[in-house]
Amino acid sequence: MRIDFYRGSEPFNTMIKKHSILRFHSEPQFNMTPMIDVVFLLIIFFMLICQFIVRENYTLAVPDDCPSAVVTNQLDRNAVTVSVFPGDDGGGDDKLPLYAVRASVFDPYGQKYKNNFPLLLADLTDSIADQSSAKVAPLIHIRADRNLTYGQVQNALLASAGAGQTKIQIAAFRSEKVAE
Amino acid sequence: MKHYHSIRQRFASSSRMQIRMIPMIDVVFLLLIFFLMTANFRPREGFLPAELPRQITRSDLVELEPLLIYLQSRPDGSCVVDIGDAGSFTVGSPEERGSFSDLGVELKKIIAQQGRNLDDPVKLVPNALTKWDHVVKTYDMLWQLDLRNIIFTMVE
Known part of the structure; x- marks a missing residue:
């Protein structure tokens, strides 16, 4: 005895067979390769294009809207970066900022330099001289926060000149840009 | 001729080493x-070349x-620029809307009036409380005018 299940006009067993064949052949597969x-x-792209600057990325906003600023494609290997930036409390015109030569930070309110700013200036000068001596044609990059005053930044200029490094480059953005 | 695999061979072929990719x-x-x-992408910065004197002194001895x-x-964010005795300009003031480019145009006229060359020295005299932003923007403006002999003054 044969029992045909009808659903509409098509026999049900035929429909199941068709459906199973279709499912077998057109099952979506995720091609992962x-x-x-x-x-x-x-990953390789990001690893290649990223220029990792170890512990040198201090939070500071350099001046912007300076069309004469020259943007180079590659970081200068002979550059010694001297950063001047406000402390965690945001600083102020009457407060001394933090100075850094590459990854070495000089805190005027730290244990060592508290009430002894000339010592900080001397150490800053020595540090610039040390770092520069390892380079072939050293070049000092001055990265200073735009909200600081000239009186605060000029200590870095004095230290550079004191270290015998007269060729400096002042960091600035070419276009008007609000940086971090 | 038909080849038959032993049970061991069959087992070995089925349990081949596979790298689990997932x-x-x-x-x-x-x-x-x-x-x-x-990742904290730092915007690409430019650099303004400058040269410091060999020994920075506070003397005013220039040839x-x-x-x-x-x-x-000024506290409102503007900057007062005095060009010698030639005039005073306010830059960045919300009322006057003067920019450093406008200042450059004025400075060019003054340089021409005074018969100065582009090689002649220009001395930037900020005070201790002048914003670094204003110093750099003025330096940039001078650089745009092809003035290269720029001296930074050290302040007390």
Whole structure:
């Protein structure tokens, strides 16, 4: 005895057979290989283009809207970066900022330099001289926060000149930009 | 001729070493997301070249009389620029809307009036409370006018 299940005009068992064949042949599969390729390429791309500056990325906003500022494609390997930036409390015109030569920070309110700013200036000068001596044609990059005063930044200029490094470059953005 | 595989061979072929890709993909994605989220991209900065004198002293001994540019920042964010005795300009004031480019145009006229050359020294005289932003923008403006002999004054 044969029992035919009818749903509409098509026999039900025929429909099931068709459906199962369709499902078998057109089951969507996620092809992971090209995606993995792309992901790996992205990782390699980011690793290559990122220029990692270890512990030198202090929070400061350099002056902007300076069209004469020259933007180079690559970081200068002979550069010694001297940073001048306000402390955690935001600083002020009457407060001394923090000075840094690459990753070495000189805090005027720290244990060592409290009430002894000439010592800080001497150490800053020595540090610039030390770092510069390791370079072939040293170049001092002055990265100073735009909200600081000239009186606060000029100590870095004095230290550079004291270290015998007269060629400096002042960091600035070419266009008007609000930086971090 | 038909080849028959032994049970051991069949077992060996079925349990071949395979690299399990899925955990690796998971880790790679996690790493990618982590780096993208934590990366702090610093905008590319430009640099203004400058040269400091060999010995910075506070003496005013210069062979040729430089063009003195006095800079004074005001609390409203503007900057008063005095170009020698030639005139005073306010830059960045909300009312006057003067920019450093306008100041450059005025300075060019003054340089021409005074018969100065581009090689003649220009001395920037900020005070201790002049904003670094104003000093750098003035320096940039001078650089745009092809003035290269720029002297920074040290202040007390």
